[in-house]
Amino acid sequence: MTAINAVTDYTLDGDVGVITLNSPPVNALSAGVRDGLALGVAQALADPGARSIVIICEGRTFIAGADISEFGGERKGADLLAVMKGMEDATKPVVAAIHGTALGGGLEVALACHYRVAVPSAKCGLPEVALGLLPGAGGTQRLPRIVGAQKALEMVTTGQHVPAKACLAMGLIDEMAEEGKLRDGALAFARRIVAEGRPLKRVRDLSEKMEAARGHPEIFADFRKANARKFRGFLAPEYNIRCIEAAVNLPFDEGIATERKLFMELMTGPQSAAQRYAFFAERQANKIPDVPDDTPLIDVKTVGVIGAGTMGGGIAMNFANVGIPVTIVEVKQEALDRGLGVIRKNYERTAARGGITTADVETRMSLISGSLDMDSFAGVDMVIEAVFERMDVKKDIFGKLDSICKPGAILASNTSYLNVDEIASATQRPEAVIGTHFFSPANVMKLLEIVRGAKTSKSVIATCMKLAKKINKVAALVGVCHGFVGNRMLSQRQREANALVLEGAMPWDVDRVLYDFGFPMGPFAMSDLAGLDIGWVKEESRGATLRECLCEMDRRGQKNGAGFYDYDDNRVSSPSPVVKKVIEDFRAKSGIASRVISDDEIRERCLYPMVNEGAKILDEGMAIRASDIDVIWENGYGWPVYTGGPMFWGDQVGLAKILAKMKAWQAAMGEVYKPAARLERLVAEGKPLVGG
Numbered sequence: 001m002t003a004i005n006a007v008t009d010y011t012l013d014g015d016v017g018v019i020t021l022n023s024p025p026v027n028a029l030s031a032g033v034r035d036g037l038a039l040g041v042a043q044a045l046a047d048p049g050a051r052s053i054v055i056i057c058e059g060r061t062f063i064a065g066a067d068i069s070e071f072g073g074e075r076k077g078a079d080l081l082a083v084m085k086g087m088e089d090a091t092k093p094v095v096a097a098i099h100g101t102a103l104g105g106g107l108e109v110a111l112a113c114h115y116r117v118a119v120p121s122a123k124c125g126l127p128e129v130a131l132g133l134l135p136g137a138g139g140t141q142r143l144p145r146i147v148g149a150q151k152a153l154e155m156v157t158t159g160q161h162v163p164a165k166a167c168l169a170m171g172l173i174d175e176m177a178e179e180g181k182l183r184d185g186a187l188a189f190a191r192r193i194v195a196e197g198r199p200l201k202r203v204r205d206l207s208e209k210m211e212a213a214r215g216h217p218e219i220f221a222d223f224r225k226a227n228a229r230k231f232r233g234f235l236a237p238e239y240n241i242r243c244i245e246a247a248v249n250l251p252f253d254e255g256i257a258t259e260r261k262l263f264m265e266l267m268t269g270p271q272s273a274a275q276r277y278a279f280f281a282e283r284q285a286n287k288i289p290d291v292p293d294d295t296p297l298i299d300v301k302t303v304g305v306i307g308a309g310t311m312g313g314g315i316a317m318n319f320a321n322v323g324i325p326v327t328i329v330e331v332k333q334e335a336l337d338r339g340l341g342v343i344r345k346n347y348e349r350t351a352a353r354g355g356i357t358t359a360d361v362e363t364r365m366s367l368i369s370g371s372l373d374m375d376s377f378a379g380v381d382m383v384i385e386a387v388f389e390r391m392d393v394k395k396d397i398f399g400k401l402d403s404i405c406k407p408g409a410i411l412a413s414n415t416s417y418l419n420v421d422e423i424a425s426a427t428q429r430p431e432a433v434i435g436t437h438f439f440s441p442a443n444v445m446k447l448l449e450i451v452r453g454a455k456t457s458k459s460v461i462a463t464c465m466k467l468a469k470k471i472n473k474v475a476a477l478v479g480v481c482h483g484f485v486g487n488r489m490l491s492q493r494q495r496e497a498n499a500l501v502l503e504g505a506m507p508w509d510v511d512r513v514l515y516d517f518g519f520p521m522g523p524f525a526m527s528d529l530a531g532l533d534i535g536w537v538k539e540e541s542r543g544a545t546l547r548e549c550l551c552e553m554d555r556r557g558q559k560n561g562a563g564f565y566d567y568d569d570n571r572v573s574s575p576s577p578v579v580k581k582v583i584e585d586f587r588a589k590s591g592i593a594s595r596v597i598s599d600d601e602i603r604e605r606c607l608y609p610m611v612n613e614g615a616k617i618l619d620e621g622m623a624i625r626a627s628d629i630d631v632i633w634e635n636g637y638g639w640p641v642y643t644g645g646p647m648f649w650g651d652q653v654g655l656a657k658i659l660a661k662m663k664a665w666q667a668a669m670g671e672v673y674k675p676a677a678r679l680e681r682l683v684a685e686g687k688p689l690v691g692g
């Protein structure tokens with residue numbers, strides 16, 4: 001074996017030259033890996049003993065893409081496109097041996113090889129779109145030549161990781177090796193190619209699969225139309241589509257030139273900068289400064305959930321989805337049956353859409369059992385309480401859990417506002433108590449806010465962070481304060497939205513501005529969806545707020561066809577003249593003179609106080625770092641990822657500008673606008689919120 005450089009080895013194994021890359025954690029295409037590939041291929045070509053070449057990786061995965069941390073920095077090492085050209089033009093067959101994930105630049109390298117062999121557990125994908133990018137090393141030109149335009153469009157715009165079996169079916173992989181025996185399989189394959197005298201298959205020369213799309217621009221138009229809602233606001237999906245169009249309509253080299261130009265545009269633009277930041281922010285959020293990596297973990301093999309309502313049911317599904325048995329406890333049989341029925345329906349709906357098989361439905365349902373007796377929790381490793389938000393009820397439950405659950409079990413509350421320390425005080429083991437704040441629908445939403453109590457043990461924290469990843473959630477650790485991080489900031493936006501409507505805006509104006517900013521919907525559309533009567537008590541209602549007025553008129557939201565908006569039979573909304581009148585009357589009654597409010601003011605009033613609140617949250621140590629706040633808002637509340645989240649966005653707007661507005665509003669409208677000490681300090685020091 002010859003060491004080519006620090007991350008690459010070359011060995012002649014019989015008559016096959018094997019280039020092995022070993023650059024943890026994910027063999028990303030750093031300068032060293034690119035150099036290693038270039039030198040390795042040159043060495044194999046020059047080696048008279050090598051009749052074919054295999055490229056294989058050590059560690060957990062094949063190349064998982066370009067090294068994102070190098071983007072925007074000084075360019076060093078071999079040029080990737082040149083390295084790939086060297087591979088494609090090689091005079092000996094080059095075979096990529098894939099395990100783990102061949103992603104982005106990794107799959108592009110594999111596509112520059114003449115053949116690809118993978119183990120069944122491997123996955124391939126071009127996920128650049130999630131980073132606000134497009135595959136910039138020939139991926140958009142080579143992929144459609146192998147899988148056709150339609151499939152390529154789907155892969156580059158969703159970034160999906162396609163399992164090896166499906167890759168084999170569409171020709172992306174040429175042969176499947178036995179699991180755990182990739183090297184043997186790839187070498188045998190390489191020898192067979194030579195023995196059979198198979199051609200050096202250059203993907204760039206293929207065109208057959210693209211013929212169906214040539215001269216059919218409607219394929220692209222239809223694709224754009226069908227996905228318009230999903231792509232709204234994002235630049236990268238459209239740029240990816242243009243590249244596939246170029247692949248279909250232009251010669252290879254011209255297609256590559258188009259790809260390069262569009263890649264550079266995205267790469268140097270603000271959206272990709274925000275999305276790459278978000279990628280690292282999510283991973284950073286897993287790192288808790290005072291909870292080291294080697295903190296002992298609790299083995300969570302079984303879980304209990306209290307409450308079979310929407311939240312409890314959704315939470316239980318997360319665990320069943322990954323094979324962890326769950327027991328749900330309810331007070332009444334009826335509620336339990338209803339809850340289990342809803343879970344089954346959810347699974348059946350997913351199966352009907354092809355997301356899981358009907359066998360999966362039964363497997364998952366068999367992992368969920370119901371009980372009316374909290375004693376069923378005696379043996380479980382973790383209990384998550386998901387009943388309604390009343391401190392007395394929660395304390396009563398935790399007192400009982402304390403006497404029922406085995407020592408070492410984690411006792412978690414799904415509270416979204418309440419004080420986790422007070423809940424913990426109902427037990428003799430506050431170190432076992434933690435908040436796990438799921439977002440509705442809990443089986444769908446990615447975010448998990450993990451709430452650390454004053455006495456929560458490091459082991460419980462580390463276990464919950466790991467468990468979050470296992471159940472495919474994005475976790476962020478927060479401290480105990482009213483509404484934690486997400487809802488605390490949300491209440492700032494809600495207060496401003498309500499105030500703006502009293503001052504002169506209409507709910508649909510506020511919603512439109514926030515929708516155009518990139519949120520999936522505005523606060524009033526959201527209220528209509530959730531139901532205006534949540535928490536509304538008819539007997540106590542005095543028409544003191546707009547919401548009370550609307551509830552008193554039986555305008556309860558989407559569910560009865562009327563809320564802030566009117567709804568037709570298909571739940572399509574339109575601004576309501578009735579509500580407009582109610583608002584105007586309410587303003588008159590309250591003595592408020594209505595004024596014209598600009599879209600800019602709506603945006604600033606709704607969002608700047610959130611940035612300010614985020615700074616207060618950091619001042620109080622309720623979030624570990626600014627990027628954790630962004631992770632929460634992107635994954636739990638639909639903040640558009642292409643702006644990076646409230647903290648990153650605040651930095652782009654300029655903290656001095658935000659501070660000046662907060663001060664002006666404080667002077668005009670009162671102390672709720674008081675600037676955070678951190679905001680004042682950062683502006684004085686000329687530093688940003690993220691990393692400042």
Ligand code: 3H9
Pocket residue numbers: 025026028061064065066067068069080101103104105106108127128131133134135136137139280283284
């Ligand atoms: C691209 O390829 C552009 C080209 O088309 C054009 C070029 C001209 N770079 O996620 P994990 C780090 S764009 C640098 O926790 P997992 C990550 O930060 C790229 N670092 O592990 C973390 O570091 P730390 C297209 C990377 O097992 C550690 O690796 N490719 C990269 O849950 C472990 O990551 C992608 O978008 C990278 N590319 O998941 C794939 N990838 O431990 C992005 C990871 O210090 N990566 N790191 O926090 C992934 O999707 C997942 O990391 C992967 C593993 C599925 C591979």
